[in-house]
Amino acid sequence: MSAFIRFLIAFFLLLMVIAVGTAGYTLIEHWPVSDSLYMTFITVTTVGFGEVHPLSEQGRHFTIILIVFSIATVGYSVTILFTYIFEGIILKAMREYRMKRSIKRMKDHYIICGCGDVGREVALEFKRTRVRFLIIDREPEKSELARDESILFVKGDAVDDEVLLEANIEQAKGLVSALPEDEANLFVVLTARQLNPRLTIVSQAEEQRTIRKLLKAGANRVISPSQIAGRRLASIILRPSVVNFLDVMVDGPSDSMRMEEVAVETGSPLVNKNLREAGIGRHTGAVIVGINGPDGKTKVNPSASSNLSTVPIRENDVLIAMGNEAQIQHLRNFVKHGR
Template sequence: MYRFFKSKFYLALFLLIFVLVVGTLGFRLVSNASWIDSLYMTIITITTVGFEETVSLDDNGKIFTIFLIIISVFVFAYAISVITEYILSRSSLKNIIKRTTLKKIKRMENHIIICGFGRNGKQAAEKLIVHNQEFVIIEMDRDIIERYEDFDGYFVEGNASEDEVLMRAGIEQAKCLITALPSDADNLFVVLSARQINEKLLIISRASEETSYKKLKLAGADNVIMPDKIGGEHMASLVVVPDLVEFIDNLSISGDNTTNVEEIKMEDLATSGKEITLKELDLRRETGCTVIGYKTPDGEYIINPEAELKLAKESKIIVLGRPEQIELLKEKYDL
């Protein structure tokens, strides 16, 4: 609806300019007046202000003026109605959308909050969409919000470092916060505010400088990512071990002919609560997936775990498989 009003607004603007151009050219031709006098005559004619004429009009000039007045009356009436409708509708639509968005966010639980919708924030949002994760974006730049108004996510306008804005984004019910602001100082302030409001929140922060890494960790960030450092290491790896890097990159790409990596909670695999071994689980035979990693309840990782390893409560396994194998795994264990 907003785009419909916007197109009508541009149409009205075009008609006004069209009448102005036609009137100026018309007076120039019928009265041989100067361009300034022709424009002046057009303005006083279509606005009906009644100022004194600067050129003498013959019968052809008078007939042209009559038609110009009639046309301009209809164009002006249409333009005024459209512009008024556009301004009112734009204001009311924004208010309605804002209220609806805030109501939806209040009902959300275990969602993700992204602070900043720059390059890193947008990449994070696109990845979450692929994995069907609900998220809210906090962005203070109105132009960016309007540019991505059709993006599959909820926008909250404001400064992410303010507690009120974080509350509007539902930080108390959220499970994770990703702060991808360009300034390390801003990210540090967001981490401090978020950790104070929600102690259980998983916080992932972006950092530009290595000196900011420890500060963000001390402030409460669970993970600190340095995109520039990762990018440099990735480029160097493409020189040293190009095939290995390309293979690893393919693991994270979604598609019909690519390999996927998934993490699965122990509680989803052994609903009885009894500890079992990887050999007893036998995912390779049941689904075709291969267990490549194990995360203990304490957060330690074991690469390529042994078959006799017992899967403790609150642990996770990381499996490797093609999309159809991962899908079979999800169907079998109702994931």
């Protein structure tokens, strides 16, 4: 039972005691309602002002019963009231303190600016893939994600430098600007790029004319939700089997085949080996379908005389792999440790 429900129960119990006391004195002593109500209040609150009128024997018996019930009811109501008020305040303060402390310790995390429809979907995907992230929003309490205590929020305007610094942007790995206004996204991208030149920035854009401005401001990629939605609708109509296959690869359950990317970091034992020499498929069961280089170019089939298996793996390459969750995890360990 929630604290609010307990508060309502206590409130109605208190009203019931007052109503019963007033009705009892009115019926037993034949007093006016105002005198009965006054007598009930001084009895329930135990202030000891004395009787309004002399009580009959039945009235004294009724007063004894009323005092017993009122002490229990008032005691319960006061306890619930203080619990409802102070527990909410203390819990809120404690949660904010834990949130700020967790944010200060975050490194290589992702920042989502805006918790609208697009930002919410980004957050849910981040949570599903178990990456560290936080959300900046002006009114986080209005978001349905605010009920999830595992999600960190920074309350404020992402356009402000202080808010981005509070989100520990200098230690962040990436930022998604999902604000509804293109002008706000432009300011966020400009500010974020200045505060962290190494940051990977992805922004949404409502208008096509804003895309080029966002790229010049420092965004690595700019996404138009309406354009993507339109293309996907057309693809579902024209190529439903391909779309279904890609959905399974990207969003399928953990025991199904899916596509993931695995970074080749400095010191990996696979550096300067090609896929055939590394034996990735033999050791992990995962299938490498592409290699994305540091320049952003993806190698799939370099030429007619060679194939992907002969392409050497370089530092900071990203392997685009296909496999189930166990195979992908085995691949991550294999790329990092060679076993």
